[in-house]
Amino acid sequence: MGGGIGGLATAALLARGGARVTLLERHERVGGRAGTLDVDGFRFDTGPSWYFMPEVFEHWFALLGERVEDHLDLVPLDPSYRVFFERGTPTGQPDGASHPARARTVLDVTRDAEANWARFDALSPGDGERLRAYAAESSEAYRLALDHFLYTTFERPDRAVDASVLRRLPRLAALLGRSLADRVERRVRDPRLRQVLGYHAVFLGSSPYRVPALYSLMSHLDLVEGVRFPRGGMYTIVEAMEKIARSEGVTIRTASDVVGIEVSPAAVSPDGRTSPRAGAGASRRRTQGVATGVRLRDGEVVPADVVVSAADLHHTQTALLPPTYADLPASTWEDRGPGISALLILAGVRGDLPELAHHSLFFTEDWQGNFADVLGHGPSSEVGTLRVPTPASLYVSRTSATDDATVDHPAAPPGHENLFVLVPFPADPGLGGTPASQAALEELADGYLDQVGAWAGIEDLRGRVVTRQVLGPAHFATEFSSWRGTALGMEHTLAQSAMFRPPGASRKVANLYFAGAGTAPGVGLPMCLISAELVAKRLLGETSSRPLPTPLRPGFLAASRRPERLRGAAS
Structure with a gap:
């Protein structure tokens, strides 16, 4: 169920393994949150917009005997991104959009690491070298995570630990025992540069004050690797994966809304184990039921030997599964953190916008207060009973900077630009859920566009908008059945990371995977690709911490403990 990145990736891998796979997606096309929208001659990516962790993409394509470069035209971005920092707010001017014109700090982070260290040092003497050392440590943590923790199901945690991990245990404990913000504050003096090292927490659905310091590894991605972008938009990734899945034999059924997972009581043998019908992973645990298929809204039942749900996990556990078979029934979610949602502004703008890079970040001075607002604790403006940040730390994508008139399908008509503005927002499905609430979001969107224009020095930005759409948390709740309208998924606090994150297999239902x-390893396109591989590893009974070897042999699932040919409903 679900034709997002996770569902497509799983479907293709299982079909490669020899399963007969049907992918069921309730929308008219696949992609999930990684969507695309064409309106009035403008093209917008409506979800993920950063191409991070390129080796994860390369590995998934290689599993299927493919090369990324044969499917995606990856363009190095330089600058990787541009940062606009707020300075002091004049007395009596609470709204950052209404500040009078004044000098602001603007920082370009480029592909040249040495130039970056010098630029950082010019901003804050001594911090250039500190950032160089921080980036080196981030690279080490990144490699440690890839080699030992991201590609494991944690069914055998001991297999993720070797001599290299043991040597790093004191440092690893420190990275898990304090927040990312705490680590950054210990290493870098300038508050603006601390923001450059901490903004990645938003990609984890959280704040730098809540995610573990281990996620400092993400600074490796932009400060060391640099940033690339698939020409034609992020949806070209979805199109490539859909093409590969179909070539592997996956049947893709769109406009197929799954409303339930069919479960039969498990037959239990005298030794207390589930019946042989259960898959390799399930045979090692007591289960109460066996997944037998899924039920569609029109009443059709699609039978399956294995069901993989790549739908929102809260929706799967509380709406698609009978309560008896849910590992995480509704009552258990109150103690979990949904993380952030987002206000999205998709704007087509008349004229050029050279003031903005492909990726631009806007950081407020009250960094901690901004995150407190987003997570529901702050003193800023109100929408209904919730508080939202004004001014806001926000992100702007201008893909027309890269997908201009030189490409076959430009992101904007001639003489225009497209903007995707993402404002981290409280997770509440009521925001945008009524005409009055939507009107409030539209008014906020006006202010955020004014803020971008004022901070970047763009004259009359809002007045130059010729088309726009404003989407709030209600959009994510309605379109993707997202828990509390979250934009990314369950946030990465320590209690919701790695082995503590919900696993990729049901504890109560055999042959049901997520x-x-x-699920593990977490949010973001690369993590969703890895989650698909973890499903394949579970079916194989593979408990190593290393990625599967490439390319996968067609029919590789025949090597598992399941002798029959699998039917799968992958989502």
Whole structure:
């Protein structure tokens, strides 16, 4: 169920393994949150917009005997991104959009690491070298995570630990025992540069004050590797994966809304184990039921030997599964953190916008207060009973900077630009859920566009908008059945990371597996790709911490403990 990145990736891998796979997606096309929208001659990516962790993409394509470069035209971005920092707010001017014109700090982070260290040092003497050392440590943590923790199901945690991990245990304990913000504050003096090292927490659905310091590894991605972008938009990734899945034999059924997972009581043998019908992973645990298929809204039942749900995990556990078979029934979610949602502004703008890079970040001075607002604790403006940040730390994508008139399908008509503005927002499905609430979001969107224009020095930005759409948390709740309208998925606090994140297999239902952002290893396109591989590893009974060897041999699932040919409903 679910044709997002996680569902597509799982479907293709299982079909490669020899399963007869049907992918069921309730929308008219696949992609999930990684969507695309064409309106009035403008093209927008409506979800993920950063191409991070390129080796994860390369590995998934290689598993299927493919090369990324044969499917995606990856363009190095330089600058990787541009940062606009707020300075002091004049007395009596609470709204950052209404500040009078004044000098602001603007920082370009480029592909040249040495130039970056010098630029950082010019901003804050001594911090250039500190950032160089921080980046080196981030690279070490990144490699440690890839080699030992991201590609494991944690069914055998001991297999993720070797001599290299043991040597790093004191440092690893420190990275898990304090927040990312705490680590950054200990290493870098300038508050603006601390923001450059901490903004990645938003990609984890959280704040730098809540995610573990281990996620400092993400600074490796932009400060060391640099940033690339698939020409034609992020949806070209979805199109490539859909093409590969179909070539592997996956049957893709869109406009097929799954409303339930069919479960039969498990037959239990005298030794207390589930019946042989259960898969390799399930045979080692007592289960109460066996997944037998899924039920569609029109009443059709699609039978399956294995069901993989890549739908929102909360939706799967509380709406698709009978309560008896849910590992995480509704009552258990009150103690979990949904993380952030987002206000999205998709704007087509008349004229050029050279003031903005492909990726631009806007950071407020009250960094901690901004995150407190987003997570529901702050003193800023109100929408209904919730508080939202004004001014806001926000992100702007201008893909027309890269997908201009030189490409076959430009992101904007001639003489225009497209903007995707993402404002981290409280997770509340009521925001945008009524005409009055939507009107409030539209008014906020006006202010955020004014803020971008004022901070970046763009004259009359809002007045130059010729088309726009504003989407709030209600959009994510309605379109993707997202828990509390979250934009990314369950946030990465320590209690919701790695082995503490919900696993990729049901504890109560044999042959029911999970992929996507709600399960391990976590949120983001690369993590969803890895979650698909973890489903394949579970079916194989593979408990190593290393990625599967490439390319996968067609029919590789025949090597598992399941002798029959599998039928799968992958989502």
